[in-house]
Amino acid sequence: MRRRGEDLPLPREVRVLAIVAFVVALGFGVVAPAIPLFVRDYGVGTTAVGFAVSAFAFFRFVSAFGSGSLVERAGERVVLAAGLVVVAVTTGAAGFAGNFPLFVGLRAAGGVGSAMFTVAALSLLLRTAPAAQRGRAAATYQGGFILGGIAGPAAGGFLAEISPRVPFFVYAGFLLVAGAVALVLLRPAALPPVGTPPAATAAADEDRAPAPGLRSALRSRAYLAALVANLGVGWVLFGVRNSLVPLYVTEELGQTVAWAGAGLLAGSVAQAVGLLRAGRLSDSWGRRPSLVLGTGLATASIAVLVLPPSTVVFLLAMATFGLGASLLASVPAAVVGDVSPARGGRVVAVFQMVADLGAVTGPLVAGWLTDAFSFQVAFAVSAGVLGLGLLAALAMPRTVRPAA
Incomplete structure (x- = not known):
């Protein structure tokens, strides 16, 4: 008796992306409590703290569409790993930033890398998950973010007590690990093996077909x-x-x-x-x-x-x-x-x-x-x-x- 699609195991890419999402959210939660304390050390006011936080989100927003075009040209796996490396490098460098404008600039560049990762990861998730499993795949992926987001801030508060700079270095390390996992475990899409049932072949052909335009x-x-x-x-x-x-x-x-x-x-x-x-x-x-x-x-x-x-x-x-x-x-x-x-x-x-x-x-x-x-x-x-x-x-x- 054929098993229903939603009862079959999820593709490996979905599980890997959920792990990557957990690591990314864990690191983001670690650094979030440290940002206001770190910015305050520059002698700026509360408005400047909000500006430093908003710079990341704003540049993430304005660069998302370009990230989507890049995914269509270079592929999800490359863009995903590159985005994580960009955020890792800019976050680690932000921990060494000697002035407020440099810190904001590095956070803004990190927002661009975050957009690259987010768009590429979701695009890969939706492309590799069969139609009958897309809801469960999206839930699994989001579950990684939620668990990481719950665990991160507690550790971040402890690390910020040691030094406001430490969480930035820890987050950068988490991102490099996530990028390495993505490159190693997210294999490029392969052709259907010999003997693949016709229905499965048709589904694979659909996945390789040109994407419908926006x-x-x-x-x-x-x-x-x-x-x-x-x-x-x-x-x-x-x-x-x-x-x-x-x-x-x-x-x-x-x-x-x-x-x-x-x-x-x-x-x-x-x-x-x-x-x-x-x-x-x-x-x-x-x-x-x-x-x-x-x-x-x-x-x-x-x-x-x-x-x-x-x-x-x-x-x-x-x-x-x-x-x-x-x-x-x-x-x-x-x-x-x-x-x-x-x-x-x-x-x-x-x-x-x-x-x-x-x-x-x-x-x-x-x-x-x-x-x-x-x-x-x-x-x-x-x-x-x-x-x-x-x-x-x-x-x-x-x-x-x-x-x-």
Whole structure:
């Protein structure tokens, strides 16, 4: 009896990419607590600290599309390893930077390398994972990032106590290890072996076919839904949740920072647990209903924060958002893989760019709305951004489940 596609083992490339993602996220978590302390040593103010952090994200955003074009020309494996080396070299050099402008310049160059790695890794993941496993593959990959992101900051805080420079050198070392792993274990795509069944050969031919252009992808309602959903992920998960939630807990709920940490932890744990099922749900139930569920949970969880302040409601909202985020971490990426199963660097790059755009603009808009009006207005607008993803998911065409 033939096994269902989602029950088969994942391709080796997916497991390797998950390990690389864990190492990268672990290193990033190590260096994150040290950046404000390190920049302060230059004698600059808080605004300059924020500028140093934003430089990395901004250059990551503006270079993503070029990274997608580079992937289409040079291949994912080369661009992925090169991106990791760029971030490793610039991060290690930043630890030796003797002045603030040089430090910011090195961080900006690191953002370019980060874009190269991210676009190449996701492009390779979606190209090598069969259609019936793309949701599970994306969930496995994101799980590596989440686990590394949870473990990194604790070690980073300890290392920063020794010296603010030490985390930069440790992060650079992690990245070089990840780059070596990528070069050694991510083998170039091979032709199907002799005797490959016709169905498998057809699938392999599809993977080697020219990638559909970006214009063609933008005419797909499924791809547009993935973009809008990913914008909400960047806006709330990578932006508002980290910038606004701690202030909401201390100023609106009147609780200590520890309660903010508890809420963020509840969301991270729920997301990690949800990822165990989110990928399989996307592959077995279908992309459209899974995306509707993910955007629906995320929208509702942020919308309830518009209600009168309550610590219990806040904790439940963070946990519910984590469950929704587990679906949003895997389903939109699987949709992009369905739209562009061959090497589609620019298609993947635009998908990544909308998340970065949300991560940059979300905190700025939500912060302004909070100062001008209230936390509730900021959360209402954020829920509206997530709600656009729900509407786009509902507008997706109804399709059969991915083929086994």
